[in-house]
Amino acid sequence: KSLRASFWILAPLLARGGAARVAMPGGDVIGARPVDIHLQALTEMGAEISVRNGVVVASAPHGLHEANIVFRFPSVGATHQILMAASLTPGTTVIRNAAKEPEVVALADVLQKMGADVDGAGTSEIVIRGRSELGGFSADVIGDRIEAASYVLSCIAAKGDIRIFGFDPSHFGEFTSMLEELGARLEVLEGSGLRVEMRGRPCPIHVTTGPYPHFATDIQAPLLAALTLADGESTVKETVYEGRFGHVSELSRMGAKLSLSGQTATVQGVPKLLGATVEARDIRAGAAMVVAGLAASGRTVIEECQHLRRGYERIESKLRGLGAHVVSSADEQEELSLVGC
Known part of the structure; x- marks a missing residue:
């Protein structure tokens, strides 16, 4: 609850296990920081999502599926979430108006080492060709x-x-x-x-x-x-x-x-x-x-x-x-x- 990035575990849990319960994110009090972009994108991939007492309850009983997703704002967190979810979802998922941050590029590099096919990281349009399974990897974390x-x-x-x-x-x-x-x-x-x-x-x-x-x-x-x-x-x-x-x-x-x-x-x-x-x-x-x-x-x-x-x-x-x-x-x-x- 105190670390905002902890919310990003929602997508990989959902893609891998078909269900997840994750507390709404915390972090600094610096104004509205909605996660509706994250949740809407996962819904477009087939997730069923509700929020109960500050906890996001998500399920994908039939698995996630490929989708064409357009963000209303280039959210870094939402881009991370869909990159991870789509990499473990067979088919081709496209993110438009994606975040371009170096951290997004670094995550895409890791996912490719794990076996996903990711094109366009660092641009406004990212194409992910997912896999049913991903493997291990070795990578250096980029400097802050x-x-x-x-x-x-x-x-x-x-x-x-x-x-x-x-x-x-x-x-x-x-x-x-x-x-x-x-x-x-x-x-x-x-x-x-x-x-x-x-x-x-x-x-x-x-x-x-x-x-x-x-x-x-x-x-x-x-x-x-x-x-x-x-x-x-x-x-x-x-x-x-x-x-x-x-x-x-x-x-x-x-x-x-x-x-x-x-x-x-x-x-x-x-x-x-x-x-x-x-x-x-x-x-x-x-x-x-x-x-x-x-x-x-x-x-x-x-x-x-x-x-x-x-x-x-x-x-x-x-x-x-x-x-x-x-x-x-x-x-x-x-x-x-x-x-x-």
């Missing part, structure tokens, strides 16, 4: 581009010079050109890495979130934190989740000048932020507090860090590896303290 982007934005806010390895910089999509607009110097390194150097205040920019390869909603909060230090006025429009500005009030505690109008945040950059006690209201809001805290004057205490740690493994050691002054607390699960540069 959102985690990498968060550390990159920390560097930009703190005027640093860092190297990050273990991810593919080409997975950034539009974010790469946005970094250059901010004034960062970028160098792609051999062995899947990126060097980022920032010598002055960020340049103001105007961005809108959207499906990949457009600017990712998951990077919106840490970007907003970096823009609080920009040399001018910036705007960030959120088009994916309507409740994803919980970090604005926390950044204001640190001296940031922000205002909200509907789904658009306007940021008037300031020369310096001040350390404060703030709250990580969700994973990416927590990342925003880290970005701001690293650049702030004095000590920043980030509370409710259990959210942050769900998305950022070994965050203290990684921050220390980048040169940050991280102060350990008695209960590191609940709190993170940073001393800004």
